[in-house]
Amino acid sequence: LRDPRPITGTTSTTCGYCGVGCTLNVQTRGAEVAAITPALDGPVNRGHACVKGRFAHGFLRADDRLDTPLTRSDRSGPLRRTTWAEAIGYAADELARIRDRHGAQSIGVICSARATNEENYLAQKFARVVLGTNNIDNCSRLCHAPSAAGLTRSLGFAGGTNTMDDIDRADCILLAGANPTEAHPVVGARITQRVLAGAKLIVIDPRRTGLADLADVHIQARPGSNVAVFNALAHLLITHGCIDRDFLAERTTGLTELTELVKDYHPGRVADIADVPQNPLREAGRLFGEAQRPIIVYGLGVTEHMHGTDGVRTLVNLALLRGAIGTDGCCGVLPLRGQNNVQGASDMGALPDLLPGYQPLTNDAARNRFSDVWNSPVPPHPGLRIPQMFDAACAGELRALYVIGEDVAASDPNTEHVRKALASCELLICHDLFPSETARVADIVFPAASFLEKDGTFVNFDRRFQRVRPAVAPPAGVRTDFDIIAGVARAMGADLGCVTPSDAMDECARVAPMFAGISHRRLDLAGPLHWPCPDRGKPGQAVLYLERFATGDGRAHLAARPYLPPGEAPDADYPFVLVTGRRLTHYNTGSMTRRTPDIDLTPRESLDLHPHDAAAMGVQTGGTVEVRSRRGTVCLTVTVTDDTAPGTAFCDFHFPHAPVNTLTSARTDEDTGCPEYKITAVAIRPVGR
Numbered sequence: 001l002r003d004p005r006p007i008t009g010t011t012s013t014t015c016g017y018c019g020v021g022c023t024l025n026v027q028t029r030g031a032e033v034a035a036i037t038p039a040l041d042g043p044v045n046r047g048h049a050c051v052k053g054r055f056a057h058g059f060l061r062a063d064d065r066l067d068t069p070l071t072r073s074d075r076s077g078p079l080r081r082t083t084w085a086e087a088i089g090y091a092a093d094e095l096a097r098i099r100d101r102h103g104a105q106s107i108g109v110i111c112s113a114r115a116t117n118e119e120n121y122l123a124q125k126f127a128r129v130v131l132g133t134n135n136i137d138n139c140s141r142l143c144h145a146p147s148a149a150g151l152t153r154s155l156g157f158a159g160g161t162n163t164m165d166d167i168d169r170a171d172c173i174l175l176a177g178a179n180p181t182e183a184h185p186v187v188g189a190r191i192t193q194r195v196l197a198g199a200k201l202i203v204i205d206p207r208r209t210g211l212a213d214l215a216d217v218h219i220q221a222r223p224g225s226n227v228a229v230f231n232a233l234a235h236l237l238i239t240h241g242c243i244d245r246d247f248l249a250e251r252t253t254g255l256t257e258l259t260e261l262v263k264d265y266h267p268g269r270v271a272d273i274a275d276v277p278q279n280p281l282r283e284a285g286r287l288f289g290e291a292q293r294p295i296i297v298y299g300l301g302v303t304e305h306m307h308g309t310d311g312v313r314t315l316v317n318l319a320l321l322r323g324a325i326g327t328d329g330c331c332g333v334l335p336l337r338g339q340n341n342v343q344g345a346s347d348m349g350a351l352p353d354l355l356p357g358y359q360p361l362t363n364d365a366a367r368n369r370f371s372d373v374w375n376s377p378v379p380p381h382p383g384l385r386i387p388q389m390f391d392a393a394c395a396g397e398l399r400a401l402y403v404i405g406e407d408v409a410a411s412d413p414n415t416e417h418v419r420k421a422l423a424s425c426e427l428l429i430c431h432d433l434f435p436s437e438t439a440r441v442a443d444i445v446f447p448a449a450s451f452l453e454k455d456g457t458f459v460n461f462d463r464r465f466q467r468v469r470p471a472v473a474p475p476a477g478v479r480t481d482f483d484i485i486a487g488v489a490r491a492m493g494a495d496l497g498c499v500t501p502s503d504a505m506d507e508c509a510r511v512a513p514m515f516a517g518i519s520h521r522r523l524d525l526a527g528p529l530h531w532p533c534p535d536r537g538k539p540g541q542a543v544l545y546l547e548r549f550a551t552g553d554g555r556a557h558l559a560a561r562p563y564l565p566p567g568e569a570p571d572a573d574y575p576f577v578l579v580t581g582r583r584l585t586h587y588n589t590g591s592m593t594r595r596t597p598d599i600d601l602t603p604r605e606s607l608d609l610h611p612h613d614a615a616a617m618g619v620q621t622g623g624t625v626e627v628r629s630r631r632g633t634v635c636l637t638v639t640v641t642d643d644t645a646p647g648t649a650f651c652d653f654h655f656p657h658a659p660v661n662t663l664t665s666a667r668t669d670e671d672t673g674c675p676e677y678k679i680t681a682v683a684i685r686p687v688g689r
């Protein structure tokens with residue numbers, strides 16, 4: 001029934017789910033969210049939003065929302081409700097004790113792409129200035145770290161080259177390792193509209209997704225074969241003369257090496273590696289080679305591999321070969337960032353080797369500038385990445401872990417190893433909205449505000465700083481991550497110098513030249529700004545590299561990278577490849593969407609199996625199977641579908657009753673430490689109906 005009470009307020013803010021960054025109007029009745037509608041003038045979404053952004057706000061009033069700090073005095077005892085003063089004092093005393101007794105390197109901080117830029121900025125400052133360590137990382141380590149590394153090495157900046165609007169100008173879209181219809185629905189709709197208007201669509205994905213059905217070519221490549229497929233397309237572009245020789249000569253290096261390498265990647269060989277027919281490869285090469293304005297859009301199916309950085313770089317090669325990058329009107333490369341602020345968390349320097357604005361710790365001038373502004377020396381040595389933190393904890397070298405807004409016990413691969421690491425720490429602190437799997441084993445749990453209760457900014461997948469505004473106040477007893485971090489710092493005798501999120505953004509603009517033109521005031525007056533934005537009098541750069549690439553020599557670097565097999569291949573004992581990903585109505589560990597019953601259209605985990613495989617094991621849709629990897633076992637309900645190829649199974653990771661990450665492997669991309677989530681060798685057997 002329609003609620004007769006009047007709407008009392010409307011707040012414009014940015015969606016806190018995926019990295020598209022839709023602008024939403026949040027209507028409130030008093031202290032409650034009444035409805036959310038997409039903003040017609042939203043620069044990214046133009047009046048569109050998906051089911052999550054529009055309807056997934058019921059979690060705000062969930063019965064198990066944390067509303068007071070919790071602590072436990074010993075590991076075997078229960079968490080008990082306590083006051084903010086006691087919890088903050090306890091956290092400060094324990095962090096100081098461990099730092100002073102065991103050294104700053106014995107503490108690690110894990111930040112979140114769910115938090116605002118200002119919170120990530122404050123957290124990395126806290127780690128570096130108060131704790132004295134660069135052991136600070138964020139969850140982009142688990143998804144798009146290979147994008148940051150690959151794009152930086154090939155092009156110069158750790159971000160996409162163009163904007164969402166360039167999808168509308170493309171005459172050919174190459175979509176690799178992404179299912180935006182479900183994971184980034186507003187981008188999925190934009191691609192669909194463009195294809196219906198006549199653009200060609202090439203999909204490279206082991207699953208038959210919604211957009212694969214619409215595609216001119218679907219290369220249903222074997223998981224882990226991306227580099228071979230991208231090299232095959234480079235081979236076809238070069239051998240058929242579909243390359244921009246002037247652009248390559250003037251603006252790139254590495255063509256000779258790449259040409260030599262991809263001679264071996266003829267479609268016949270790659271068809272075997274990728275287990276696909278040759279024709280789709282040849283047709284994809286033809287379509288991409290003939291396009292005038294080709295754009296590449298990709299997702300975690302490219303990055304979450306043992307050779308994810310190579311995947312990104314060999315994909316970027318294709319745009320460079322066509323001269324379709326760094327040229328206004330041509331279309332570039334867009335990484336679909338998974339979480340709302342995964343770009344921003346890294347932009348803000350929540351990384352073990354880079355300061356805000358991607359300034360290397362090894363750059364003395366940059367480090368000294370931060371030390372001057374922060375009035376404290378910045379430790380010079382790079383810290384630990386998230387997987388290294390867990391290894392160090394298991395080895396007794398890392399004694400305290402401070403986790404801000406991440407449920408690492410559920411979301412990170414090889415759950416048993418993660419849980420062992422958490423149990424090995426003397427001190428585990430976490431911020432969360434709910435009693436998460438990590439909170440259940442923590443010593444101190446701070447109840448944190450959600451994106452609908454916060455002030456700050458997010459950076460979306462096309463490098464756009466957008467305002468986040470509180471539509472409602474946090475529940476009584478709940479604080480923002482910003483206030484919690486500042487409070488712990490104060491209790492440790494430190495003043496982080498930023499009273500408000502706006503102060504933090506202003507300070508970030510002072511120390512990070514690429515954000516020097518950005519402030520809350522300007523965003524409020526003029527709307528979103530793309531980075532780099534070094535000047536308060538000029539707009540940010542929506543399209544990168546129009547004059548030069550941001551590399552040392554100003555040229556883009558083509559990457560001659562060979563195909564290498566994935567870390568874990570199926571064998572006689574584990575004959576299936578398990579791929580994990582998202583479903584439309586849920587988001588990551590499901591902590592918010594599972595607590596919003598209105599949208600819970602997928603109420604339980606399920607395993608997609610090809611009909612041949614299902615028939616061979618005598619299982620039907622609704623049946624139950626045991627899925628076993630070298631690390632663990634879970635039971636899942638089956639959906640029989642030919643969306644997956646024979647020998648490949650797919651499931652999501654949204655439900656704690658089916659902890660899928662007990663299966664996934666701790667193998668990581670050699671360059672960045674990003675886990676190989678997309679390939680797990682498993683055995684599957686029916687256990688009931």
Ligand code: SF4
Binds near residue numbers: 049054
């Ligand atoms: Fe939010 Fe992404 Fe949906 Fe837009 S597409 S409403 S940003 S979840």
